[in-house]
Amino acid sequence: GFRPVGRVAEEPAGGGGGAAPLLPVLVFVGLNSLGTGAVQTGVFFLLREAYGFSAGANFVFGVFLYASYIVGALAVGPLLRRWTSPERARVSARGVLLALVLVQAGLSLLPRTASWLGGGGAPGVWVMWTVGLGFGVLTGMMWPIVESFLSGGRRGRTLSAATGKFNIVWSAAVVAAFWLMAPLLDGRPLEVLTGLAVFQAGSALCLRWFPRKPGRFLESAPEPHPAHWARLLRWFRVLLPVGYVLCGTISPLLPSVIGRLGVDTGWMTPVASAWVTSRVVVFAVFERWHGWHGRWWMPVLAGGGLVGGFIATVAAPGWVASHAGSGTGVAVLIGALLLFGTGHATAYVGALYYAMELGDAEVEAGGTHEALIGVGYGVGPVLGLGAVGIAGAQSGAAFEIWLIVLALGVTGLALTAATRQRPSRI
Numbered sequence: 001g002f003r004p005v006g007r008v009a010e011e012p013a014g015g016g017g018g019a020a021p022l023l024p025v026l027v028f029v030g031l032n033s034l035g036t037g038a039v040q041t042g043v044f045f046l047l048r049e050a051y052g053f054s055a056g057a058n059f060v061f062g063v064f065l066y067a068s069y070i071v072g073a074l075a076v077g078p079l080l081r082r083w084t085s086p087e088r089a090r091v092s093a094r095g096v097l098l099a100l101v102l103v104q105a106g107l108s109l110l111p112r113t114a115s116w117l118g119g120g121g122a123p124g125v126w127v128m129w130t131v132g133l134g135f136g137v138l139t140g141m142m143w144p145i146v147e148s149f150l151s152g153g154r155r156g157r158t159l160s161a162a163t164g165k166f167n168i169v170w171s172a173a174v175v176a177a178f179w180l181m182a183p184l185l186d187g188r189p190l191e192v193l194t195g196l197a198v199f200q201a202g203s204a205l206c207l208r209w210f211p212r213k214p215g216r217f218l219e220s221a222p223e224p225h226p227a228h229w230a231r232l233l234r235w236f237r238v239l240l241p242v243g244y245v246l247c248g249t250i251s252p253l254l255p256s257v258i259g260r261l262g263v264d265t266g267w268m269t270p271v272a273s274a275w276v277t278s279r280v281v282v283f284a285v286f287e288r289w290h291g292w293h294g295r296w297w298m299p300v301l302a303g304g305g306l307v308g309g310f311i312a313t314v315a316a317p318g319w320v321a322s323h324a325g326s327g328t329g330v331a332v333l334i335g336a337l338l339l340f341g342t343g344h345a346t347a348y349v350g351a352l353y354y355a356m357e358l359g360d361a362e363v364e365a366g367g368t369h370e371a372l373i374g375v376g377y378g379v380g381p382v383l384g385l386g387a388v389g390i391a392g393a394q395s396g397a398a399f400e401i402w403l404i405v406l407a408l409g410v411t412g413l414a415l416t417a418a419t420r421q422r423p424s425r426i
Contacts, residue, residue, distance in 0.1 A: 022162055024209035026169045029146060031203035033170040035104065037177025037276070038196050039135045040065065040272030041251055043128070045181065045269055048255040049189040055394040057382065058252035063379035066248060068133045070374035072140020073374050080145065082220060082332035084213070092212035093145055097324075100142045101204050107134045108197035109324050111190040122190065131193065140374065152197075153215020163352070164287035171280045171345075178273035186265040225357060226294060231356035235299040239306070240351040241376040243344045245414075246310045246379020249352060249407055250340070253314070261333065262326045274334045275309070278341035286349045294390075298350050305343020307411060311404055312336030317398050383407055 038046075047053035047061060081090045110131055114123035154162055184191050258268050292298050312320075316333035387403035388394050 018211070019158075019215040020149040020211055021209050022150075022165070025146070025150050026165060028206040028210075029150075029202050030169045030173045031167060031199045031206070032101065032104075032146075033173035034199050035108075035139065035176045035178070036170070037174035038181060038192050039132065040069070041174065041276075042181055042269060042272075043132060044191075044252045045185060045255045045272070046189045046192060046246070046251070047128060048074065048259070049131065049185050049265065050122050053255075054253075055253055055256040056388045059381040059384035059388065061129075062248065062252040063378060063385070065132045065136050066378035066381070067222075068136025069140040070371045070378065072137040072142075073371040074140075075137075075376055076141040076144050079141070080332050087158065088243065092208045093148070093214060093237060093253060094207055094212050097145050097149075097210070098204055098207050100138050100145075101200055101250060102192070104135065104138050104142075105197045105200040106206075107131050107138075108193045108200060112194045115190070128190075130177050136385070140371075147181055148214040149210060151214075167283045167349070168280060168287060171283055172275060175273050175280055178276065181269045182266050185268060202354045228296075229294060229358060232294070232299065232350065233358055233362070234390040234417075236302070236351035236354055238417055239302045241373070242411050242414050243306050243347045244251040244304070244373050244376030245307060245379045245383070245410055246306055246340070246407060247344060248377035249403065250310065250313055250380070251380055252384060253403075257317045257333065259314065259408065260395065261282060261329045262406060263330060271330070271334060272337070274337035275341035279345040280340040282342055282345035283302065283349065286346075293353070302343050302347035302350060303345060303415070305339050305341075307343075308338025309336045309338075309343055310407060313340060314400050314404055318379040318395075318397055380407075383410065 043065070044058045044062070049060060053061065080093060080096060083096055084093055092160050111123055111127050114127045115121060150162055150166055151159060179194050180195070184195075185214070211290075254272050255268065258271055263271055286292060312332060313336040316336060317328045320329045320332045361384070383406045384403060386406050387399055390402045391398040
């Protein structure tokens with residue numbers, strides 16, 4: 001999940017109308033979020049099983065995957081304005097969305113097509129580079145447009161309710177993708193993408209109920225709030241990208257971590273799904289219960305969950321397993337991932353809520369915000385490559401220590417900005 005709800009760069013003059021029906025939007029989100037789980041997060045398992053990618057190779061792939069996402073997210077606003085300008089009245093935001101999802105479906109079929117043309121067997125690794133880079137750009141463009149259909153024409157509690165349902169749907173779909181991948185990883189890993197094409201093509205049917213353009217963005221004047229809410233927003237603005245930096249470090253590493261613990265191939269992605277599962281639970285709880293509003297324990301929970309979960313995840317296959325056995329290592333890993341997912345979701349919800357409540361249009365600018373999330377993701381694999389370079393290995397105690405040191409160093413630098421104005425109470 002890269003997607004905090006935002007709004008694509010300003011809609012062309014004269015566009016818009018009523019809000020898009022929520023149910024078709026959520027179904028579209030759910031079907032396409034399977035791609036987020038399978039490609040943007042789960043692709044590292046596919047690469048390990050199909051091509052024997054090591055942790056270092058996965059880190060390299062992650063850098064380019066997330067960089068291409070940034071390119072798409074930054075380009076979508078200017079391109080959409082150009083494509084849907086009055087001079088091109090036949091082109092609509094809905095039409096652009098249709099083209100994006102159909103091209104993604106075509107990319108998903110590329111491994112099967114290349115294998116068929118090559119006489120069977122796994123296609124060359126260039127196919128996965130093409131799929132990864134293509135997905136990065138296309139999804140970077142797609143999600144800000146989807147978010148504009150979700151938020152356009154909604155305000156206040158209506159927007160908040162739609163946002164809560166959106167978060168639950170996309171995060172649950174990522175969990176589903178991890179479990180659906182499991183039976184295919186052992187022997188037919190690239191068939192995951194073939195199945196994904198069916199869901200992507202099917203999601204295009206939902207666009208029948210979308211308006212041609214997102215509804216007009218209804219901005220409400222910010223209401224007065226306690227003064228410390230601005231400080232909470234400052235903390236969450238730091239914690240959110242920190243969470244994605246740590247997530248970008250963990251995601252390429254997880255196949256190696258889980259493999260070293262001796263987990264069967266068919267159970268790798270279900271084990272890895274622990275952190276995205278806890279994220280769904282947190283989204284659901286905070287969507288129904290609002291007692292966390294204005295509370296200082298929220299950033300403490302977010303930061304503690306992220307840092308503690310990250311350290312335990314990295315240490316599980318080495319220090320924990322060597323001292324307590326692989327079974328204990330697996331249990332610690334699952335607990336660490338649950339903790340990390342809790343911290344990640346808490347940071348996400350807090351950053352989004354306070355940005356919306358305090359009327360911050362900058363954070364709600366979908367393409368820019370998506371690009372910032374992509375930057376956070378992209379820094380993670382760079383840290384992994386740095387640890388490989390310093391330790392001279394892709395696993396082992398030295399690698400784990402350096403990875404933790406580098407990740408915590410970046411986290412510390414980021415949190416220093418927030419501590420310039422310390423919370424007055426917790």
